[in-house]
Amino acid sequence: MGLQTVFRAVIMGAPGSGKGTVSSRIAQSFALKHLSSGDMLRANIEAKTDLGLLMKSCIDQGQLVPDDVISRLVLSSLRGLEQTSWLLDGFPRTVAQADALDSVYDVDSVINLDVPSQTIRERLTSRWVHLPSGRVYNIDFNPPKKPGLDDVTGEPLIQRDDDSPETVSRRLKDYERQTQPVLEYYRSKGVLETFSGTETNKIWPHVHAFLARKIPGNQQAMGKA
Numbered sequence: 001m002g003l004q005t006v007f008r009a010v011i012m013g014a015p016g017s018g019k020g021t022v023s024s025r026i027a028q029s030f031a032l033k034h035l036s037s038g039d040m041l042r043a044n045i046e047a048k049t050d051l052g053l054l055m056k057s058c059i060d061q062g063q064l065v066p067d068d069v070i071s072r073l074v075l076s077s078l079r080g081l082e083q084t085s086w087l088l089d090g091f092p093r094t095v096a097q098a099d100a101l102d103s104v105y106d107v108d109s110v111i112n113l114d115v116p117s118q119t120i121r122e123r124l125t126s127r128w129v130h131l132p133s134g135r136v137y138n139i140d141f142n143p144p145k146k147p148g149l150d151d152v153t154g155e156p157l158i159q160r161d162d163d164s165p166e167t168v169s170r171r172l173k174d175y176e177r178q179t180q181p182v183l184e185y186y187r188s189k190g191v192l193e194t195f196s197g198t199e200t201n202k203i204w205p206h207v208h209a210f211l212a213r214k215i216p217g218n219q220q221a222m223g224k225a
Contacts, residue, residue, distance in 0.1 A: 007032065007085040007215050008105055010092070012183065013113030014175045016120040016127070016168070018200035020136065022113060023089050025204055030215050033081065037070065037090035040077045051076070071100035078105070085215075095181050109214055110186040111207060114196040117172050124168045128157040 009032065013019035027034040044052030051073050058065045074091045092098040101107065126139040130150035137144045137157060145151050162171065186192040193210055197203040 006083060007108050008088075009086070009109045009111060009211075010088045010101075010107055010186075011111045011113070012179060014115065014117075014120055015171055016124040017113040017115040018203065019089060019113055021200050022111075022204060022207060023087055026087055026111075026207070026211065029208060030211055031085065033084050033086040035074075035077065035086050035088050037074055037088070040073055041065075041070075044073060067094055067096040067100070071097050075100065075104055092182060093178055095185050098182050098185050107186070107189075107191055109211075110183075110192045111210075112183060112192060112194040113203065114194050115203075116198060117169075119198045120172060121165060121168050124163045125165055127163050128159055130155060130157055 007030075009026075011019055011023055011026070013022075023034050023036075026032055041052075041055055045056045046052070051069060054069055055065050055073070058069070070091065070093075074088070074097075078086070088101075092101050122140075123138060128137045128139065128144070128148070129135070130137075130153070132155070133150070133152065135150060135152070136142075144157060146154075148157055149155065150157060161167065183192060183194075195203050195206050195210075197206075
């Protein structure tokens with residue numbers, strides 16, 4: 001049996017771009033470990049690690065968590081995964097974070113989901129969340145089986161304050177301003193691949209075909225897309 005080549009990827013996309021859905025399909029189809037910086041942050045805060053306490057202090061004071069703290073958090077979570085193929089979600093968000101990642105790991109591909117702002121606004125204002133699990137429903141294309149209730153637990157769903165139209169518009173502008181330099185950073189390295197569209201189910205086959213070409217055959221999961 002030949003040596004298995006490790007494949008490392010980053011996925012980028014605005015809030016509401018379908019990044020969570022696409023990430024989970026990539027993880028299932030290609031046996032990549034899906035690593036969410038948001039999950040790492042929450043886990044460290046709950047475990048009251050030194051980094052977690054530092055981040056909670058920033059958040060409680062309404063401050064952005066500094067680049068070096070986020071970078072330390074993610075890089076420490078990646079330790080021990082040297083022989084594991086992974087998909088990073090939510091990191092890097094700034095060029096400083098991208099530099100920190102690049103100093104330790106070579107990123108093979110950066111998948112950028114480019115979805116029109118109007119589509120995202122429509123999606124997010126129809127979005128309901130089960131807070132304890134993070135499960136997300138959309139009234140238009142992924143509704144819960146029973147209106148207002150989580151499919152798994154039957155607990156009530158809520159609409160988050162940051163899914164209001166005004167907040168969504170501001171978040172999209174913030175995302176674009178912050179991440180445009182990161183996209184340019186990866187474009188200059190020749191690893192950026194952008195997938196444009198308005199429907200996740202139409203974007204996904206293109207992402208799948210791209211990764212099927214990029215990832216060594218012995219890493220692709222035996223299942224289908």
